[in-house]
Amino acid sequence: MDKVIFIVCDGLGDRPIAELNRKTPLEAAYTPNLDKLAKGGISGAMNTIDIGIKPGSDTAHLSLLGYDPNTYYTGRGPFETSGIGMEMKVGDVCFRANMGTIDRDLIVIDRRAGRIDDTSEFANLFNNTAIDGVTFLLKKGTGHRVGLIMRGKGLSANISDADPHKLGVKLLEVKPCDDTKEAKFTAKILNKFIRISFLKLKDLPSNKKREKENKLPANCFLIRGAGMFPKIPSFKEKYGLRAVGIAGAGLYKGIAKILGMDTPNIKGATGKPDSNLNAKIEKVIELFDQYDFFFVHFKAADTLGEDGDYQGKIKYIEKIDRAIKPLLDFKDTLVVVTADHSTPCYLKSHSADDVPVTIYGKHVRDDDVDRFNERECAKGRLGHIKGLNLMPIIIDLMGLAELFGA
Ligand code: ZN
Secondary structure, three states: OOOEEEEOOOOOOOOOHHOOOOOOOHHHOOOOHHHHHOOOOEEEEEEEOOOOOOHHHHHHHHHHHHOOOHHHHOOOOOHHHHHHOOOOOOOOOOEEEEEEEOOOOOEEEEOOOOOOOOOOHHHHHHEEEEEOEEEEEEEOOOEEEEEEEEEEOOOOOEEOOOOOOOOEEEEOOOEEEOHHHHHHHHHHHHHHHHHHHHHHHHHHHHHHHHOOOOOOOOOOEEEEEEEOOOOOHHHHHHHHHOEEOOOOOOHHHHHHHHHHOOOOOOOOOOOOHHHHHHHHHHHHHOOOOOOOEEEEEOOOOHHHHHHHHHOOOHHHHHHHHHOOOOHHOOOOEEEEEEEEEEEEOOOOOOEOOOOEEEEEEOOOOOOOOOOOOOHOOOOOOOOEHHHHHHHHHHHHOHHHHHHHOO
16 A cells, blocks of 8 residues: 655745746745655646635645544644644643733733743643633643643634734733534633632733733733644545644644644654745655655745745755655655645735645656646646545555445
């Protein structure tokens, strides 16, 4: 059976850029190795969710890995809490949160508490807080971030954010987004937690000390992105494959973990443009005998797109190209390269534009595409597919598809 190396280049797709003679960064980049994959593979254009739908990274990854986000996506929270290694149970309501600064009138002064770099004291202080039968679990995330879980009976994730997402306005009261008693109860308890935590945090000695040092106090949790931890079959249960997630950024580790993949630490993998991409491919080589499916995530093309930095995006794509060179020599392996969505430098945000996809391997019916980019891949044999089509195609190429009929 072929193994699969499944590479997602976050935000890779783009639109024509005038300064690049109307090429996209991927078209303008020098990518001999990606082009060899396209030449020896089948290519296509793909909308990871659906045509005209602008995907989030979380929903797009679920779809790419064969999990319908309409069934399994309930909000960002569970992926964040999973990404920082919190253990979750079905029915938990999970959130992402920042440590922020508010004044006595609850007006948000800073959404990162002066870019505080360690929130462990604050997370630990409120970890295991119980309010009306609901337990709050907290753990520090990277920098100013905190993971927060509500655990108890009768909870709902259909509630609004406390974080107003901007400065100079009042912290929001959490509201139920439907008429159920679960949503009303969850909102009420969360508002209580926010009040209790503010009263404790504002007088905390370490915050008094921060104020004396002219630093902003970390006196509130800016809570957002409620999602209920879903009952979701693992990758092993769904496909019978031993899978590993090789990623630097928390969200993508979180997605891999929720699907039951192992997520080893990768030295120098930061999720930023300076990330050590070679170390990710070296990890694939190191673990090659232990797994059947390798989900490899490269983050920064997305970040550079959001910065509008098309030159940086070109350089980063060329860095990906150099890193994946060893994969050309792998035997009995399908190498899949694609993106979760486009992040055009012109828009500085995600877009619904389709993304290129190539499946390279000895037994695929290769087509005439010989460059890996948006325009060329769209001419390939795969045609125009959706994200949820990709895993069934891969499973069939592996010879594992179930017969429909007799
Ligand atoms: Zn993304």
